[in-house]
Amino acid sequence: MRRDAAEIAAVVALVRGAFAGYVGRLDPPPSAVGETPESIAELLGREHGLVAEAGDGIAVGCLFLQRRERGDVYVGRVAVAAGHRRSGVGRALMAAAEDEARRLGGVRLTLGVRLALDGNRRFFASLGFTEGALHAHPGYDRPTWIEMAKPLG
Numbered sequence: 157m158r159r160d161a162a163e164i165a166a167v168v169a170l171v172r173g174a175f176a177g178y179v180g181r182l183d184p185p186p187s188a189v190g191e192t193p194e195s196i197a198e199l200l201g202r203e204h205g206l207v208a209e210a211g212d213g214i215a216v217g218c219l220f221l222q223r224r225e226r227g228d229v230y231v232g233r234v235a236v237a238a239g240h241r242r243s244g245v246g247r248a249l250m251a252a253a254e255d256e257a258r259r260l261g262g263v264r265l266t267l268g269v270r271l272a273l274d275g276n277r278r279f280f281a282s283l284g285f286t287e288g289a290l291h292a293h294p295g296y297d298r299p300t301w302i303e304m305a306k307p308l309g
């Protein structure tokens with residue numbers, strides 16, 4: 157993605173809007189709703205951002221990629237604008253993420269999904285991700301999210 161103020165503002169709106177529907181539904185609430193232009197600019201300093209645009213150049217989807225140890229590339233902040241869901245934007249973004257992760261020398265894509273979000277677990281499973289270890293957010297005594305991973309063939 158570009159790093160100019162307009163693109164960063166568009167991504168902030170996209171991420172905050174995409175996760176806003178989980179507030180009151182997820183415990184703990186998603187940290188993504190607290191993103192700001194400063195935090196996204198800071199994220200871009202250490203991660204790779206990908207943006208999907210509609211034909212009119214409006215940003216309708218995004219994600220971030222971070223290289224981790226042992227060839228893992230972590231995918232975060234996967235977001236598609238509510239009015240553009242279930243039309244293949246998320247699938248296309250994840251395909252672009254695989255290409256970018258390979259370019260970065262990655263051997264596996266990893267991500268974390270809230271246990272409560274069955275639809276998201278099905279979304280990533282439909283893309284070839286398998287579920288792994290359960291984790292709890294800090295301060296929680298029960299699992300709240302699950303690792304998912306996909307080898308980059």
Ligand SMILES: CC(C)(COP(=O)(O)OP(=O)(O)OC[C@H]1O[C@@H](n2cnc3c(N)ncnc32)[C@H](O)[C@@H]1OP(=O)(O)O)[C@@H](O)C(=O)NCCC(=O)NCCS
Nearest residue numbers: 174234235236241242243244245246247269275278279282
């Ligand atoms: C999850 C998300 C990125 C999916 O994006 P999308 O553009 O709607 O996904 P696609 O249209 O490419 O879906 C591809 C396939 O994944 C599956 N899928 C996608 N969303 C699903 C859902 N909510 N429930 C069940 N399956 C789903 C379907 O098989 C779908 O194909 P189909 O529409 O032909 O049935 C989007 O819903 C989103 O931004 N949600 C809010 C933010 C979020 O939860 N991000 C992920 C955090 S882990």
